[in-house]
Amino acid sequence: MTSISKRQRLTAVLFILFFAILAGLTFFSSTLETMMLPKVITEKLVSKTLVHHVNGSGVLTPRKQVELLNESGSKILKIHVKENDEVKKGQKLVTFDSSELDEQLYQEEMALKKQNMNREVLKENLKIALRDGDEQAIDKAKRDFELDNMDLEIAQRKLNKLRKEKADKQTLTAPFDGKVTKITEEISMNASQGGAILTLMDSGKGFEFLFAVDSGNTALFEIGSQVSVRLVKDNRLVNGTIQEIVVATKENSEDSTEESSYQVVVSITDDGIQGGEQVSLDIKKESNEKGFALPKKWVHKDATGSYVYVVEEKKSSLGNTFNARKAYILTGDSTEDEVVAVSGLSPQDEIIIESSEPLQEGNRIRIY
Numbered sequence: 001m002t003s004i005s006k007r008q009r010l011t012a013v014l015f016i017l018f019f020a021i022l023a024g025l026t027f028f029s030s031t032l033e034t035m036m037l038p039k040v041i042t043e044k045l046v047s048k049t050l051v052h053h054v055n056g057s058g059v060l061t062p063r064k065q066v067e068l069l070n071e072s073g074s075k076i077l078k079i080h081v082k083e084n085d086e087v088k089k090g091q092k093l094v095t096f097d098s099s100e101l102d103e104q105l106y107q108e109e110m111a112l113k114k115q116n117m118n119r120e121v122l123k124e125n126l127k128i129a130l131r132d133g134d135e136q137a138i139d140k141a142k143r144d145f146e147l148d149n150m151d152l153e154i155a156q157r158k159l160n161k162l163r164k165e166k167a168d169k170q171t172l173t174a175p176f177d178g179k180v181t182k183i184t185e186e187i188s189m190n191a192s193q194g195g196a197i198l199t200l201m202d203s204g205k206g207f208e209f210l211f212a213v214d215s216g217n218t219a220l221f222e223i224g225s226q227v228s229v230r231l232v233k234d235n236r237l238v239n240g241t242i243q244e245i246v247v248a249t250k251e252n253s254e255d256s257t258e259e260s261s262y263q264v265v266v267s268i269t270d271d272g273i274q275g276g277e278q279v280s281l282d283i284k285k286e287s288n289e290k291g292f293a294l295p296k297k298w299v300h301k302d303a304t305g306s307y308v309y310v311v312e313e314k315k316s317s318l319g320n321t322f323n324a325r326k327a328y329i330l331t332g333d334s335t336e337d338e339v340v341a342v343s344g345l346s347p348q349d350e351i352i353i354e355s356s357e358p359l360q361e362g363n364r365i366r367i368y
Helices: 003-035 099-132 135-170 215-220
Strands: 039-044 051-059 065-070 076-079 092-096 171-173 178-183 195-202 207-213 226-231 236-251 258-268 278-286 292-295 306-314 321-334 338-343 350-355
Touching (some): 076 195, 207 236, 215 258, 226 258
Antiparallel strands (some): 039 350, 051 207, 092 171, 178 195, 207 258, 226 236, 226 278, 236 258, 292 338, 306 350, 321 338
């Protein structure tokens, strides 16, 4: 073999070796570069409906209960009921000492009796004047008789008023069918005028409880709609009715500002309820808005709007690469943890849910 052919072979081997080393370096540098890229975790979009979930709890209290007062401040002689007694409208509950009124009545009755006796004298005077034909005496007798009529009417009205006052003040009756929930004053206590004697619950109104909700969930409750309420004690379900939604204002003690929340009032009418029971409810309602329900932690915001990072694949002869792309979305209905992406995404999108480094638009990434 000549020296020329040996050189050609050596040159060919070196040439091949050069390209092999070059390919190896290229592959190694590409692999090293890929290893240095941000590592991300992705998740495919899944069609899922947003579900609002509200929990509430509270204590059942009577919907209507009133304190019956000692309006006159009279001494209590007898209380005819006990706590937890059921009473009917008009039933006697309390008897008061009416001795002062009795004395006034006696004096007025005696005065009226005396006036009626004097009336007989006036009648006799008129008869005598008519018999004698004395015009002056007749006129005087008629005037006296007319004045007596007026005094008699005034006395009778005063007596009737005292009798009514005694009837009103001597006894306290139930203003409606109900249940005695509390007795405040006892017999023979030094009563105070306007003080509460007992508390009466209106049995026909049932019971209620209320619980707080945020403004985003008030739309879940419709006045008059039915809900299931659980009695904690025996785990029994009873029917409840949404009665009202009221604004409750809380004061922030740190900055003295006020923030608004809402309270939902639920009424319950059930024969087995006594009041004071612990209750709870659990309401779930699907959103009517169409789109993809996403965890809020996946969604970012900038000056343009809300967006999520999605994977963008680029194919080439040297291999496929992956980049992070901002997909701007229009958001809709939301819960505490999730939000509906109404537009901006397709079922094929792969969402970047976690990254080893902060991402920017167009960053190359490595999918874990």
